[in-house]
Amino acid sequence: xxxxxxxxxxxxxxxxxxxxxxxxxxxxxxxxxxxxxxxxxxxxxxxxxxxxxxxxxxxxxxxxxxxxxxxxxxxxxxxxxxxxxxxxxxxxxxxxxxxxxxxxxxxxxxxxxxxxxxxxxxxxxxxxxxxxxxxxxxxxxxxxxxxxxxxxxxxxxxxxxxxxxxxxxxxxxxxxxxxxxxxxxxxxxxxxxxxxxxxxxxxxxxxxxxxxxxxxxxxxxxxxxxxxxxxxxxxxxxxxxxxxxxxxxxxxxxxxxxxxxxxxxxxxxxxxxxxxxxxxxxxxxxxxxxxxxxxxxxxxxxxxxxxxxxxxxxxxxxxxxxxxxxxxxxxxxxxxxxxxxxxxxxxxxxxxxxxxxxxxxxxxxxxxxxxxxxxxxxxxxxxxxxxxxxxxxxxxxxxxxxxxxxxxxxxxxxxxxxxxxxxxxxxxxxxxxxxxxxxxxxxxxxxxxxxxxxxxxxxxxxxxxxxxxxxxxxxxxxxxxxxxxxxxxxxxxxxxxxxxxxxxxxxxxxxxxxxxxxxxxxxxxxxxxxxxxxxxxxxxxxxxxxxxxxxxxxxxxxxxxxxxxxxxxxxxxxxxxxxxxxxxxxxxxxxxxxxxxxxxxxxxxxxxxxxxxxxxxxxxxxxxxxxxxxxxxxxxxxxxxxxxxxxxxxxxxxxxxxxxxxxxxxxxxxxxxxxxxxxxxxxxxxxxxxxxxxxxxxxxxxxxxxxxxxxxxxxxxxxxxxxxxxxxxxxxxxxxxxxxxxxxxxxxxxxxxxxxxxxxxxxxxxxxxxxxxxxxxxxxxxxxxxxxxxxxxxxxxxxxxxxxxxx
Numbered sequence: 001x002x003x004x005x006x007x008x009x010x011x012x013x014x015x016x017x018x019x020x021x022x023x024x025x026x027x028x029x030x031x032x033x034x035x036x037x038x039x040x041x042x043x044x045x046x047x048x049x050x051x052x053x054x055x056x057x058x059x060x061x062x063x064x065x066x067x068x069x070x071x072x073x074x075x076x077x078x079x080x081x082x083x084x085x086x087x088x089x090x091x092x093x094x095x096x097x098x099x100x101x102x103x104x105x106x107x108x109x110x111x112x113x114x115x116x117x118x119x120x121x122x123x124x125x126x127x128x129x130x131x132x133x134x135x136x137x138x139x140x141x142x143x144x145x146x147x148x149x150x151x152x153x154x155x156x157x158x159x160x161x162x163x164x165x166x167x168x169x170x171x172x173x174x175x176x177x178x179x180x181x182x183x184x185x186x187x188x189x190x191x192x193x194x195x196x197x198x199x200x201x202x203x204x205x206x207x208x209x210x211x212x213x214x215x216x217x218x219x220x221x222x223x224x225x226x227x228x229x230x231x232x233x234x235x236x237x238x239x240x241x242x243x244x245x246x247x248x249x250x251x252x253x254x255x256x257x258x259x260x261x262x263x264x265x266x267x268x269x270x271x272x273x274x275x276x277x278x279x280x281x282x283x284x285x286x287x288x289x290x291x292x293x294x295x296x297x298x299x300x301x302x303x304x305x306x307x308x309x310x311x312x313x314x315x316x317x318x319x320x321x322x323x324x325x326x327x328x329x330x331x332x333x334x335x336x337x338x339x340x341x342x343x344x345x346x347x348x349x350x351x352x353x354x355x356x357x358x359x360x361x362x363x364x365x366x367x368x369x370x371x372x373x374x375x376x377x378x379x380x381x382x383x384x385x386x387x388x389x390x391x392x393x394x395x396x397x398x399x400x401x402x403x404x405x406x407x408x409x410x411x412x413x414x415x416x417x418x419x420x421x422x423x424x425x426x427x428x429x430x431x432x433x434x435x436x437x438x439x440x441x442x443x444x445x446x447x448x449x450x451x452x453x454x455x456x457x458x459x460x461x462x463x464x465x466x467x468x469x470x471x472x473x474x475x476x477x478x479x480x481x482x483x484x485x486x487x488x489x490x491x492x493x494x495x496x497x498x499x500x501x502x503x504x505x506x507x508x509x510x511x512x513x514x515x516x517x518x519x520x521x522x523x524x525x526x527x528x529x530x531x532x533x534x535x536x537x538x539x540x541x542x543x544x545x546x547x548x549x550x551x552x553x554x555x556x557x558x559x560x561x562x563x564x565x566x567x568x569x570x571x572x573x574x575x576x577x578x579x580x581x582x583x584x585x586x587x588x589x590x591x592x593x594x595x596x597x598x599x600x601x602x603x604x605x606x607x608x609x610x611x612x613x614x615x616x617x618x619x620x621x622x623x624x625x626x627x628x629x630x631x632x633x634x635x636x637x638x639x640x641x642x643x644x645x646x647x648x649x650x651x652x653x654x655x656x657x658x659x660x661x662x663x664x665x666x667x668x669x670x671x672x673x674x675x676x677x678x679x680x681x682x683x684x685x686x687x688x689x690x691x692x693x694x695x696x697x698x699x700x701x702x703x704x705x706x707x708x709x710x711x712x713x714x715x716x717x718x719x720x721x722x723x724x725x726x727x728x729x730x731x732x733x734x735x736x737x738x739x740x741x742x743x744x745x746x747x748x749x750x751x752x753x754x755x756x757x758x759x760x761x762x763x764x765x766x767x768x769x770x771x772x773x774x775x776x777x778x779x780x781x782x783x784x785x786x787x788x789x790x791x792x793x794x795x796x797x798x799x800x801x802x803x804x805x806x807x
Contacts, residue, residue: 001247002119002352003228011108012350015254019106019349019388020113021047023062025126026101027093035064038084039073045135046384047104049122053355053377054401056212056223058142060104060122063384064096066136076131096138100126106351121351121381123185123224123232142224143184143232148208150179155201159318164196167218168236171211178207185224188233193218197318198279217319219331221400225354239398241334243358246373250347250392251362260344260393261367267402269309269336269409270300274329276313277477279320290315290478293322295329297337304339309409315476336405340396341372349388353379356398375399431514432506433457435487438520440502446492447522451504453487457514460506465489466516467502475503475516483507494524541610542599542675545692547583550574557597558585564676566595572678579615579657579689586687587679594629596678601635602693604666604673609696612649613661614677617687620655626681627652628688630660634670642667650680657689663696703727704737705753713742713749716795724798726756728805734758736786736801742793749796752784755806762803763789770794 004012011017022036023044036042049060067074074082077094087093104122107113124142141148158173159165168189175187195218202210215222215236225235272295277288300307311328313319319328343361353359357376363369374394381390433454441448453460465482466475473479481502482489494500500523505516543549543560550558554574557563566572571590578584587595604610616628630649634642649662666673677691704725709715715723716739724738734756742749761781768776769792776791778801788796 001354001357002226004352008108008352011110012352014110015348017108017110017348019108019383021383021388022105022118023047023064024103024105025095026103027087027095028100029087029093031088033095035062039068041068043068043075046382048380048382048384049104050378050380051355052379053399054403056221057145057148057208058122058124058224059139059145060124060142061137061139062102062104063135063137066131066134075136077129078131096126096129096136098126098129102126102138102140106349108349108351119351120226120232144208144224144234146184147175147179147211147234148206150183150207152178152202152204152207152210155204157199157201159197159199161199164198167193167195167197167214170197171214171222171236174202174210175207185232185234187222187236188225188227188230189236191237193220193236193238195324198320200316200318216400216404217313217317217328219328219335219400223355238331239335239356239400240358241331241397241399243373243375243397246358246360248350248353248357249360249362250345252364254347255345255361255364255392258343258345258364258367259391260342262342263339264342265304265339267336267406268300268304268307268339269332269405270297270304271306271308272296272329272332272336273308273310274313274319274325274332275310276317276319276321276325277315278322288315288320288477290476291322291325293325293329295326295333297333300337300339309336309405311408331400332405334397335399335402338396341374342377342393342395343368343372343374344391344393346389346391348390349381349383350390350392351381353390353392355379358398359392359394361394430458431512432460432508434515434517435460435463435504435506436517438502438504438517440520440522442523442525443490443492444525444527445496446490446494446524447500447502448488448490449502449504449520449522450488451517453506458508458512460514461485461509462507463487463489464505464507464513465491465502466505467491467494467500467522469498469500471501471519471521473501473503473519475505491524494522496524496526499523540692540694541602541604541673542691542693546581546690547574547578547585548581550583558583560600561597562600564596564598564678565593566591566678571595572597575687577617577687579617579687584617584687584689585678587685589683589685592682594678594680594682596629596631596676597688597691598677599675599691599693601639601672601674604634604670605695606666606668606670609663609665610673610693611661611663611696612675612693613659614691615657615689616651616653616660617657617689618652618654618684626650626679626684628660628686629676629678629680630662630691631676632662632664632693633674633676634667635672635674636669637671639672642669705756707738707740707750709740709750711742711747711749712744713740713747715739716741721797724750726752728756732805733802734805736798738799739795739797741795742788745788745790745793748785748787750786752780752786754784757782757784757806758803759806764801764803766791766801767797768792768795 025033035044043064045063047062051058073084075084075096077097085094103120105118105120107117124140125146126138126140129138158170172187220238222236227233273292275292278291279288281289319325355376360373362371375398377395378393433456435451435453437452439450462483462485466479467481468479501519502522503516503519506514544558547558555569557568572585572587575584575586612630612632614630618627628651649660651660675693677688679686704727707724721739724740726736728734758780764778766776766778774791777789779787779789
């Protein structure tokens with residue numbers, strides 16, 4: 001609030017005051033004309049001006065009498081003969097003309113106006129004059145609007161990349177570089193915002209928009225305010241979001257009735273994410289990383305649910321550190337996370353209030369039941385018909401514009417709205433033109449992309465590949481996949497089956513980036529059978545067990561294998577004398593000692609049984625008693641060999657391909673294993689093939705079903721006999737087990753379920769009888785009935801009964 005003298009405060013508190021108004025217009029020669037005393041009469045009929053949180057430019061409208069008595073004197077600027085339009089020297093100098101500066105002054109007192117008590121409340125410039133038939137009106141904006149009319153015509157660099165330049169210094173430089181000295185008020189910064197700007201190029205736009213955009217990136221504001229003892233100044237400041245005591249109190253006696261009292265959910269945002277580029281953290285290519293910070297209000301979330309907002313700073317924005325981004329997110333949470341009560345009412349003209357002042361409103365007992373403290377968001381002052389009044393709109397706490405925050409919600413800072421403009425990177429040269437003829441080829445988990453450089457524009461130095469899952473995306477650090485001095489890119493780390501989109505753009509030797517190419521659609525594919533080498537076995541724990549994959553050529557060991565002892569090409573060679581398919585490995589009788597191939601590591605599970613096997617050929621007539629060697633070695637989590645528990649086998653058969661097999665249980669500390677295979681001694685030659693390792697799986701026992709007896713039959717449990725059961729084994733045969741007893745032969749003992757019945761009637765011999773063993777006959781019908789047709793019913797053994805069941 002404006003500073004008040006003791007007399008002014010007492011007058012406003014008493015409430016029984018009169019309001020005096022005068023409008024002063026400044027001619028080009030800086031002479032001033034008071035319209036309330038011009039030529040001995042008061043020409044002012046009324047005035048209206050407003051100040052709002054959502055706009056930093058204030059507008060005023062003034063109404064005056066167009067003509068004096070008898071129509072001799074006219075304020076219309078088109079009447080050249082009027083004395084009002086003549087300057088001190090008699091030269092033609094229309095008084096009310098567009099471009100003239102003017103100010104509105106007021107005073108409140110209980111008596112007549114005093115010459116020393118006038119207070120300036122508006123300073124601006126006439127934008128428009130409308131000489132009506134009886135009443136002439138003119139309107140204008142304050143000096144923020146004047147600065148809005150000055151355009152930045154030349155792009156200039158500001159800030160620096162070493163220690164930076166204070167934002168308020170940059171603002172003053174922008175004003176000084178584009179607006180003549182003395183045109184308007186200066187810049188005043190009560191508290192240093194502590195924000196140093198890196199180097200950037202200020203784009204062409206209105207001066208006021210450039211200055212205001214810098215303030216809004218801070219979550220601050222800049223507007224024309226009266227500075228006591230100094231006059232008007234463009235003031236850069238942060239709203240007092242943690243407001244203290246109210247500056248004034250209004251009660252029902254002042255406002256009469258509340259014209260509006262409402263609460264709204266629309267603008268509440270209690271989760272705010274700021275996306276920014278961190279200049280202090282770069283990727284492997286040296287590019288600054290894109291990051292996010294988040295601010296939340298847990299109390300607001302609990303009451304209204306999560307209401308999300310994102311402020312996306314452009315990659316070249318000067319919001320480029322975590323601290324700066326967090327400050328912006330915290331400002332948004334402070335301004336938007338509460339459901340604010342909005343009040344609107346009129347009071348007798350009250351000149352000292354300013355936007356974001358805190359005001360206490362006493363209840364009226366009808367709309368408002370308790371005192372509330374709210375911030376001023378809009379002031380609308382009106383003088384008309386001898387009545388002076390102020391319409392107040394109050395809401396929440398001091399803040400920056402809710403409309404501006406709303407415009408930034410989930411919108412990258414590249415739009416034309418001044419609130420959304422980002423600071424663009426310095427561009428001295430035009431980058432290479434967009435490449436063309438993009439030819440994508442899907443590959444496993446990725447793609448290959450070739451393209452042609454443009455034949456026009458600056459020469460390229462490198463190309464950037466940008467990939468995204470969103471069509472129509474804008475290339476940024478977040479989408480950069482690769483950069484190289486090449487016209488082909490290969491990518492192999494994308495999820496298959498997911499559609500991706502790619503663009504390519506060039507950089508010249510100076511680092512200037514050119515426009516992006518047309519977008520192409522990509523579909524990384526899954527591994528297909530055509531991708532697998534023919535004849536190669538992939539089912540073993542040891543890759544390439546049949547030695548069919550030799551991507552390094554026959555002079556090197558087969559894929560997935562290496563020499564553990566000896567030299568490949570001397571002590572081991574590729575041969576086509578194979579057991580299966582095309583290739584095997586031959587170990588000639590050359591130098592002394594065992595010569596072995598070893599597989600790559602594979603994972604094992606402690607306690608699991610593993611079977612190692614190979615096929616070997618020891619040619620007929622080969623001297624010596626040695627042959628092939630097969631060895632399984634275990635390793636712990638650090639790949640240190642565990643010497644105990646290794647499985648070793650040696651085979652000495654001669655003249656034909658022979659199996660060599662061994663199995664072993666992985667010890668407790670085993671995490672990995674490798675298979676060694678080759679020649680066991682230096683006195684023999686041997687070929688090996690199909691060296692593999694597989695886990696041994698114990699066959700699972702089939703579940704058994706208990707018999708449900710009929711016709712007096714039941715289980716025979718004496719002498720440790722088991723109750724009858726039936727099951728289907730792994731070959732599909734149905735088997736019966738256990739013993740039963742009954743009273744009558746040729747009666748159905750039990751019935752098998754449908755899936756356990758034979759294809760045709762089965763007659764199966766069984767052991768039966770108590771004391772004297774006899775051979776009986778058991779008939780199993782296609783309906784599942786099981787009947788003892790001959791023998792003794794006192795004891796019947798079902799062990800060994802089996803038949804092929806229905807499919």
